[in-house]
Amino acid sequence: MKPTTYRINRFILHIGLIALGIITVFPFIWMLLSSFKPNSEIVSANPSLLPHVWTLENYLSISDKFNFFRLFGNSLFLALIITALVIYTSLLGGYVFAKYSFRGRGTLFAVVLSTMMITWAVVIIPRYTMFESAGLRGSYLSIILPAAFSGFGIFMMRQSISTIPNELLEAARIDGASESLIFHRIIVPLSANSISALAIFQFLWVWEDYLWPYLMITDQDKQVLSVGLTTFSGQYSTDYGGLFAATSISIIPVLLVYVIFQSRFVAGASSAAVKG
Incomplete structure (x- = not known):
């Protein structure tokens, strides 16, 4: 390919990516700016991107609508x-599947992968019945236990750990290192990139989960924010300003997690695709 053609293609690609980025980010910018508008301006027949009247009332009155900070x-x-x-748990499972040989390993790993193919709608009723019968409805255990193991996480860590040389682990065993020491001092540090990627994915999934906490948590003081945001929707009207303000604040933890782990995110996501 000629240098001129290459530069033109590269320029077109960058313009396309910038346009796509603007389209993706625009709804969030609109929501953030709207959080500084009074409701009358948000529902106006002639809306504008920038507020005509800037106000902090939506943020100051969040706690009046519901126990936001709780x-x-x-x-x-x-x-x-x-x-x-x-x-x-994903590191443990990935380490076992990547570095240990035992009968039925392939079958067991296939079972783990199959959990990624089961839709949420198929398991929600049996899972609800099981936790209801166990008396865990209303407890945080009903939220934590089903999410403590991830087929996607095990697969991701298995792919990453497979790239770690077996000679490194054998050398550690020869030096007298226990399996626990090898796992915590060698496997975990060398999997930092994949850990960062998984942390971003998992934190986002839990933070935005709505249906399961709505079904399981019965005490309003123990409820999660995604469910609490529905408080702004009334029978006849919706407090859009308060909803946008609360949603804008709720995005902050997700952004912080991404900023903290973003330097390793791309490398971690890429390493999951490497076949061991």
């Missing part, structure tokens, strides 16, 4: 706990 803390607690559990 629900925000509940969601943050569950997201952090579940993300940490999924990372650890």
Whole structure:
């Protein structure tokens, strides 16, 4: 390909990506700017992107609508706990499938992968019945236990750990390192990129989950933020300003997690596609 043609194609690609990025980000920008508008301006027949009248009332009155900060803390607690559990169990499962040979390993790994193909609608009723019978409805255990293991996480970690040389692990065993020491001092640090990628995915999935917490949590003080946001929708009207303000604040943890792990995100996501 000629240098001129290459530069033209590269320029067109960049313009296309920039346009796609603007289209993707625009709804969030519109929501953020609308959170500073009074409701009368949001529902106006002639809306504008920038507020005609800037106001902080939507943010200042969030706690008047519902216990925002309590629900925000509940969601943050569950997201952090579940993300940490999924990372650890996925590392353990990935390590076993990648570095240990035992009878039925391929079949068992296929079973793990099959869990990724089962739709949520198929298991929601049996799962609800099981936790209801166990008396766990209303407890955070009903949220944490089903999410503590991830077929996607195990697959991702297995692919990443498969790239770690077996000679490195054998050298550690010869030096007298225990399997626990090898896992925590060698496998975990060398899987940092994949851990970062999985942390972003899992935190986002837990943070935005709505239906399962809605079904399981019966105490409003223990409810999560995604469910609490429905408080702004009344029978005859919706407090759009308050809803946009609360949603804007709820995005902050997701952005922070991405900013913290983004340097390793691309490398981690790419390593999951490497065949061991």
